[in-house]
Amino acid sequence: MEAMYLLEMRQIDKQFPGVHALDHVNFRVRAGEIHALMGENGAGKSTLMKILTGLYRKDTGEIILDGQQVSFNSPLEAQRAGISTIYQEINLIPYLSIAENIHLGREPMNRTGIDWKQVNQRAERILREMGVEADVTQPLCSYGTAVQQMVAIARAISVQAKLIVMDEPTSSLDEKEVEILFRQMRKLREKGIAIIFISHRLDEVFEICDTVTILKDGKLVSESPAAELSKLELVSRMIGRDATDVLRRKNGVYQGTGGVPVLEAHGITDKEKLRGVSLRIRQGEIVGLAGLLGAGRTELAKVIFGDNPDYTGTLAVNGQEVRWKAPRDAIAKGFAYCSEDRKAEGIFPHMSVRENMTMAILPRIARRGLVNVGRQKDIVDRYIKSLSIKTPGQEQLIRNLSGGNQQKVLLARWLCMEPRLIILDEPTRGIDIGAKAEIEALIQDIAGQGISVLLISSELEELVRNCHRVIVIRDGKNIGELESDMLSEGNIMRTIAQDILQEGGACI
Amino acid sequence: MKKKNLFYAFCKKHGVVFALLALILAAALLFPEFASYGNVTNILNQNSMIGIISLGMTFVILTGGIDLSVGSLAALSSVLAAVLSPKGSLAIMILVPLAVCTAMGLLSGLIIAKLQIAPFIATLGMMMAARGIALVMTDGGVSVSVDTGVAETFRLFARSYLLRVPAPVWLFVLLLVTGLYIARRTRSGRYVYAVGGNEEAARMMGLQPEKIKIAVYTVNGLLAGLAGLILASRLGAGQPVTCDGWEMTAIAATAIGGTLLSGGRGGLGGTAIGVFIIGVISNMINLQGSLSSWWQSIITGLLLLFVVMLQSHARANGTGSTEIAG
Numbered sequence: 137m138e139a140m141y142l143l144e145m146r147q148i149d150k151q152f153p154g155v156h157a158l159d160h161v162n163f164r165v166r167a168g169e170i171h172a173l174m175g176e177n178g179a180g181k182s183t184l185m186k187i188l189t190g191l192y193r194k195d196t197g198e199i200i201l202d203g204q205q206v207s208f209n210s211p212l213e214a215q216r217a218g219i220s221t222i223y224q225e226i227n228l229i230p231y232l233s234i235a236e237n238i239h240l241g242r243e244p245m246n247r248t249g250i251d252w253k254q255v256n257q258r259a260e261r262i263l264r265e266m267g268v269e270a271d272v273t274q275p276l277c278s279y280g281t282a283v284q285q286m287v288a289i290a291r292a293i294s295v296q297a298k299l300i301v302m303d304e305p306t307s308s309l310d311e312k313e314v315e316i317l318f319r320q321m322r323k324l325r326e327k328g329i330a331i332i333f334i335s336h337r338l339d340e341v342f343e344i345c346d347t348v349t350i351l352k353d354g355k356l357v358s359e360s361p362a363a364e365l366s367k368l369e370l371v372s373r374m375i376g377r378d379a380t381d382v383l384r385r386k387n388g389v390y391q392g393t394g395g396v397p398v399l400e401a402h403g404i405t406d407k408e409k410l411r412g413v414s415l416r417i418r419q420g421e422i423v424g425l426a427g428l429l430g431a432g433r434t435e436l437a438k439v440i441f442g443d444n445p446d447y448t449g450t451l452a453v454n455g456q457e458v459r460w461k462a463p464r465d466a467i468a469k470g471f472a473y474c475s476e477d478r479k480a481e482g483i484f485p486h487m488s489v490r491e492n493m494t495m496a497i498l499p500r501i502a503r504r505g506l507v508n509v510g511r512q513k514d515i516v517d518r519y520i521k522s523l524s525i526k527t528p529g530q531e532q533l534i535r536n537l538s539g540g541n542q543q544k545v546l547l548a549r550w551l552c553m554e555p556r557l558i559i560l561d562e563p564t565r566g567i568d569i570g571a572k573a574e575i576e577a578l579i580q581d582i583a584g585q586g587i588s589v590l591l592i593s594s595e596l597e598e599l600v601r602n603c604h605r606v607i608v609i610r611d612g613k614n615i616g617e618l619e620s621d622m623l624s625e626g627n628i629m630r631t632i633a634q635d636i637l638q639e640g641g642a643c644i
Numbered sequence: 645m646k647k648k649n650l651f652y653a654f655c656k657k658h659g660v661v662f663a664l665l666a667l668i669l670a671a672a673l674l675f676p677e678f679a680s681y682g683n684v685t686n687i688l689n690q691n692s693m694i695g696i697i698s699l700g701m702t703f704v705i706l707t708g709g710i711d712l713s714v715g716s717l718a719a720l721s722s723v724l725a726a727v728l729s730p731k732g733s734l735a736i737m738i739l740v741p742l743a744v745c746t747a748m749g750l751l752s753g754l755i756i757a758k759l760q761i762a763p764f765i766a767t768l769g770m771m772m773a774a775r776g777i778a779l780v781m782t783d784g785g786v787s788v789s790v791d792t793g794v795a796e797t798f799r800l801f802a803r804s805y806l807l808r809v810p811a812p813v814w815l816f817v818l819l820l821v822t823g824l825y826i827a828r829r830t831r832s833g834r835y836v837y838a839v840g841g842n843e844e845a846a847r848m849m850g851l852q853p854e855k856i857k858i859a860v861y862t863v864n865g866l867l868a869g870l871a872g873l874i875l876a877s878r879l880g881a882g883q884p885v886t887c888d889g890w891e892m893t894a895i896a897a898t899a900i901g902g903t904l905l906s907g908g909r910g911g912l913g914g915t916a917i918g919v920f921i922i923g924v925i926s927n928m929i930n931l932q933g934s935l936s937s938w939w940q941s942i943i944t945g946l947l948l949l950f951v952v953m954l955q956s957h958a959r960a961n962g963t964g965s966t967e968i969a970g
Contacts, residue, residue, distance in 0.1 A: 212850030227848045229841035231909040232834070240838055241849050249829025 141200075142167040142330050143188075143299055148197035150183055150354075157183045159354045160197070165299065165347075168328040170321060172341045172362065175351035176374055176429060176594060181334055184351070185301050189221050190214040202298070212241075220292035224304035226284045228291075230277035235259035237276050238291045262290045266320055282313035289320055300324065301332045306340060307430060308408060318344050336430030337611055338367055338633070350374055367633035371428070375596065375629065395419065396455040398557050398588045401440060404449035409435045411612035412449065415590075417557065422579065422589040424603035426596065426628050432612040433592045434476055437559045440590070441473040442466035453556075467496070470556030474546050474563055476592070482546050485535035489527050490516045492534045493548045500553075519548035523578060540571025547578065557588040564598060576602055596625040608632060660901055660917045667924045675931040683927070685810060689802075691923035692812040693718070693871040694893050695916060699823050700864035701894040702915040707853075707860050708840040708907030709763035713752060714868040715890035716774035717745045719883065721872025723778045726882025729791035729798070737798065742869045748774060749865015753858035767861075771891070778884035788882045795880055802877035812874045819867070823912045836860060840907025896948050897922055905952070921947070 143165040150158040158180045165171045175181050186192040188199065190208030199206050201217060208214040211221065228237045235256045236243075244254040259272040268286045276284055285305060292300045302321075306314045321331055321344060333345055341348065341362065348365055350357040350373045357373045397416045404413045409432035417423045425433045438444045440451065442460030451458050453469050460466050463473070475482050484492055494501065494512050501511045516530050523544045527537055534542055543563060550558055560579065564572045579602055583589050593599050599606050605619040608631040616631035618624075671678040678684075697714050704711045721741035728737050748770055755766040782788050790798055804811045827833040838846040839853045846853050871890075876882050895905075901918030903910025925947075926940045 211848050215850055227842070227845035229838045229845055229908065231841045232837055236834065240834065241851055243831055250831065250834065
């Protein structure tokens, strides 16, 4: 039986400081199949793939490729053994020609150096076989994402890969381009090449994949043929909760005034993920945004906050249509945004709690460019108390605070602006349970003061506990809205996996 | 559509060539003495040193780096040659400065590639250190004459002629051709472009960006040493305070020649043109006579800003049409 598998990763274990990234995971791929590797963020997919391609070392376990035990120390070694990787971010050289990108590192040589004629001819032949029309002597960057993705595949083919790892190859492609990619993938499958396909788009997985392996929290959940798996099962396995066993908990009902919504977004479409999302938030309402990773949640938040002016659709604040050019326009209308990536987009690590908290409000507490330090300190003092931020003092560097307290400082940064709407993107990610509860209590307080909240979270429980209403999006489109009695984890999951219910409700 | 694109691409690619030709034409019309044998030789000769340094600088910038140390290294090289001249051996006078400058370039490369120090800082340190060594060796900046025993022979290095063209110019041309060959026909040359274009991708493709980086700084050190030797030979002396700002001129020439300062795109041909654009401007100001030579800085600076603005404009409109067929 063993010979059936092109690749077998057995009992792979990997520890990072404080995290058991992979817990004795088994993963096997047959030749000539397209194998989906699924799991939410942090499930261990990329760690597993990085071990396979030689970027990480495994702690224990063995990798068997084509019946041979292997262990790669670098992507180059993996490549030589026939494993190619196509990354989400296209990893090619923009200014070099298409032909050169395909051959870089393995250029045909003649007596006077690189044989450019052969480089170009070979590249042309490979692309023609793939049905891609492009001038191979032109710089890669003069073509769009889809062609660049095809070039990456051409490179994989030209190194005679037996196994191609595709890490979210569709995330920057439009529907037509995805079709072209899928056609190539099917051709590769016919040639007996195995593909490991990582994507957050469920529809794609069911369209193209033969087998699905699901990881959660570093453990193997299941391996099964795609045909025997329902969308709902897939979602509940990824999220790790039995779909039937989800109870609805406490949930406050929105009691604010009807009135004009604070924010109304209609048909928001951007160049990448969003395909016409709409949403409406009233004063003091907590609206949740649910959906799998890559559904377009953060992208929507960025459009609402003016961080992506390149969109179509309309935004209205208190009934008046607005058109943002930059976040400062949104801030001027009383919007606030706590970003998902605290480290990269939120804190200034080498500055104090005081400076971090008052960075956005400085223009208001300064006169002729001079900061009124007295007022600044009063504000900081007030918020350290009211949010019970644990810090030795205002002057402590923010990087010395725990994640939960950093998050509170960021919240305070926006709260002291007295916003009308605050967008919280994964506010409890990476902070411990105690701090989580405090942040959640704060969210309720904020709403109680009449501030509207848009809460983005991957944790369905958190949405159910905190939100008055949850909007579910998938692949950049609204697919459902749940409130009051209907709002439960099970219903959110069912909504995400909706198609299958509409098709006959055969699951569970 | 396609024709128009080709024409546009041609202009974009060869714009600097036209700029240089226009400058030369203007100079020849304005100043009758411009086209004389003496003046042309002078321009070529004076710019061959900056030219040699700019070749190395182009490779460095193509990897996305920068090297501020080359002016100081050239000065150090000239001082070393002069200080070693009493030994009476031409071989020592030439090989030791070259070896020292190469070693210091190698050191910069190692610091940048292995310790991941920003090239600006690493080579700024090397720039100050090399200048300091040159000053220490000459008791604080006094020019050291080449020992009379070897002075005559050493002078030949810069002052011999072949087909009425001075030797340094031949050396520059030889290095330019070699450099072009390396850049276009060898793997190492292509990897320089790859590393500058997208270092992470290059690593994923199995290339070794560290090695490439170390190599370009080492070569740049060697070329700086060579330029310093030419200077010492021309002056008959080693001067610790010369070559000030050569690194900046070399960077300017590279940028004017169309190499992106962020790396990955450009080349030596453009740089050579850039060197002579700066050279001809400077020569025109000399010939004009009444303008102060500082005007050269002003004009070169404005030209540089203009070119860099054009580049960023071209980059913003970089991605073109997508053609795909099933």
